[in-house]
Structures are given as C-alpha cells and as structure tokens.
Amino acid sequence: MKAPLPVWVLAACGLLFVALPFAGLLQRTPWTDLPSLLAEPAVREALKLSLTTSVAAVALSMLFGVPLAWMLARGRMPGRSVVRGVVTLPMVLPPVVGGAALLFALGRRGLIGQYLERNFDILLPYSTAGVVVAQTFVAMPFLIVTVEAALRSTDIRYEQAAATLGAGRWMTFRRVTLPSVAPSVAAGAVLCWARALGEFGATISFAGNLEGRTQTVPLAIYLALQHDRDAAIAMSLVLITVSLLLLIALRDRWYRVQT
Amino acid sequence: MKRIVALTIVVVLAAVGCGSDDDEPGSSGTTSTTGTSAPADELEGDIQVAAAASLTEAFEELAQMFEDEHPGVTVTPEFGPSSGLSDGILEGQPADVFASADEANMQKLVDGGAVEESAVQVFVNNRPEIAVPAGNPGEVEGLDDFARDELLVGLCAKDVPCGKFARTVLDEAGIEPAIDTNEVDVKALLAKIEGDDLDVGMVYHTDVVAAGDAVEGIEIPEEENVIAVYPIAPLSDSENTDVAQAFVDFIAGPEALTVLEEYGFLEPA
8 A cells, every 4th residue: 555645754754763873883883893893702701691591581481471471361360450560560660670679689688589598598699590580570571461462362262172172271271272372472482582682771780790690792782882882883783683683583473473 | 860869959959049039038148148259250051060970979069059159050960980971972972071080081081172181170089998788797808808709799890980990909909809790880889789789899988988877988008009080171062161161160179179078089189
C-alpha cells in the first residue's frame, strides 16, 4: 500500500531520529585499527564474559520464566495482576535501582545475602555469578511477557483435549503446551538475550566492575569512553552488530507468530 | 540525584530570592547592604560548573553562597569523574567553569584549546585516605591490608583521578592490591564502603569527612602519600565569561577556602 504523505514524512523523521546516532558512531569508527582494538586482552575478556554471562542469564530466565509465564496465563492464583506487575517491574525500573535493590537483598549485609555469606560462604556481589543474577533480573521479564502473550493467544482446547485423552498435567505441559508456544519462547529468549547483553546499570551497582570477573562489554565501554574512545567505539560496534542481528532475527519470528 | 537536588535548591532559592525582594521587608535590608558593599555588581545570568565528584558537598554550598552574593546569577553545578567531565567538555558538553581533581584533566582542556593556560588557578589540595565502614569489620590498619585477598577491596577505576592516586600510592608502597571492584567515581566507591559492601577502599580525606559516621578514615603516612591538586578555570568559549571568571575568583578566594577547609580540603601549597 502506498503511504499517505504525512505518514511517510513522519515515519521518515522517526527513522532518521533513531538511525542518526548510529551514523555518528560509524563516522567516528577507526576502521583500520578495529582488528587490533578488538584483539586487546581487556576487550577480549569483556567479550567472552558478556557472552557467557548473557547465555547463562537466558538459560536461567527460561528455566524460571516459562513456568512463571504459564502461571500468569493459565494458573489459578490470587492477585494475578499484582504478580504480573512485580514480575515485569524490572523492565521499567532504572537498572541502577534494580542493582541497588539486589545489593540490599543479596549483598553481604542484605536480607538474604547475610545468611548466604554466613552459612554457605556465598557472596554474589563482585562475582561472575553476580553478573548473571543482575542480567537475569533485568532481562527475564522480556521473556515472561512474550511467552505469556503467546500462551494467551493459543487455543486452550488442545490442552483440554490432551487431558481428556489421559495425559497428566506435566505431560500436557511438556508435550502440548510447550511445543505450541515454542516459537514465542525462542523469540522471548532472543529478546531476553539482547537485553542481557546490553545490561549496564544493575551490573555495575550490584556486581561491581573488575576485568575478567565482572567487567562485561557495556561496563568496559563506559570506562573506555573516559580514556580510550576508539576502543569504546570498537566494542560498541560489536554490541550493536550482535544486537541488530538478534533483533532482525526476532522480528521475522515475531511476525510469523502473530499472524 | 545529587544534581537534581542541587538544581531544585537552586531553583527554589532563585524563586524565594525574587519574591523576597518585593514582598518581605526584612530582606530588602540584605539586598541594599549587598548593593552598597559591592556597588558595581552587575553580574547576571546562568553558569554551569562542571566539577569533580569529590567537590560535591563543598561546591553545592559554595554555589549557594555565590548566588546569595550575586542575586542575578544562577550557578548549576554538575558533578562527575574529572576524566569524564573533561572529555565531555571537549565533545561540546555545555559548561562555563571546570574544576578538576587533578592537573592532568585540566591540562587536557588546555591542550584542547578549551581553557587558557594563564586562567588556571589551583584552589585547594586534597590527600588520599583509606576508608573503611563504621566499626572497621575487616580490621584494616594500613596500606598493607589492600593486598589481603579475603577482604573486599575497592578502588576507583584506573583512569579516574582517585583511581590514579590510589594506584600511585599503592605502587610506591610496593603493594599489589587484591581488587574486587573498580568503581566509576569516588562517590560510587564511597557509597559501597558506607553500605558495608566493601571492607576497604581508597578515597580522599574530604570524602571521609563528608560520609560522617558511616565511614572511618585511616590516614596514610605523609611520606607514603601523594597530594591531589585541584585546579579551576573558566572555559574559553563560555557565553558568560564575566560570571564564570567571578565564580573562579570566588572559589580561589579566602572566603571559599574557609568553607572548603571545613570539608577537609587543604590550602594549596
């Protein structure tokens, strides 16, 4: 369909507005030094750490997020809207607030953290596990929201039919429900992964910042901006490329599910 | 957050100031005294002051004092790591005055043509100090404890002035710190020490003073310590050079020094 002129113009402005900063970044990119910048040990460490922690965060998000989404969509629970609000809160909260809250809960003087340290000698802040916790906290809601929406739009009668044919609840969940929303789980996981990769605020305020242990790519970029702009741009470019690829893959998947 | 609070204070004060000129009979006295003591006070306008994070509390008070003396002026301070601020200014971040926690970042602006070398004034010194949470749970006694692996040790990131100083001090003492986190600026580090989320860190003496009871300071022996020099200068392309220069002169003057000393800063050598 041909777009009406005002729609076309405003859409073009919108696109320009979003794309312009990236053009600025590309224009400042030291293309010839790019390989050597990305080969720096500190940069490689950060890339490796970002990759492993974000994958772990996605795995955790799927483990807990899919059941949570099912409960929100199908389960019988009191105060469902409150639960949904709490579960999606990290999406809208400034991540730094989330990080501080995590510290109050899981830090060594925190609500739970003090017992973790005293009884099990577990200290999440300043550890790679802490990075995964921060990323999961911020990214899991993206998976939950996606999967819940999918569950709501699938026909519950398939599950009812499975039940009448003698399938138990767990069997129905595994063999009927999960396969029917698998594309959305994948889409949610991709979105969750992209968010975890870009996580900065919660990570730095909860897990701290140490090369090789807690310094993910966004943290390395932030610090590099203050002394080595070229390295910061190089890392940003990697992050943008990966995120863009993920989002392009996601959009295709998303529309197929929707239509 | 601090910045928002400061801004709110500035706005509220400005509003109160304007109102009181007309409404309150009591304040007209103060206005006229200011008028007589500084007859040619025609300073007017807004300036933005980019200042090192370690100056936060002192500059909030000093900005207010300056505004009280010059009713037509609004000072908006912005605090952050000196390295980040100097980069920002070179990238076009609007500012009229820059106050750095080290000479390197001021030199960066001089080299970049943003500041006239002759306009730079050193207004205070500061010294690094060991900070531990109240009660000193890690039983820290001195620089050696930075090497203890079982303690949670924090420093400022290596490119921020407080991180540079800390590394110089530890280096010269021959100590390899067992760092658990490199915080983005001195206030972020201090907050984690205050919250007992770190056992030990190195900040400035002034930060220990500012933190009050939440933090205990352990002085570093003078022969092992360094002196942090704080320069201030108006920016060459300020749109309000008169006010910017007046503010710089005020900060480098004796009245401001008294206030700065209350916050633990030292008179420049």
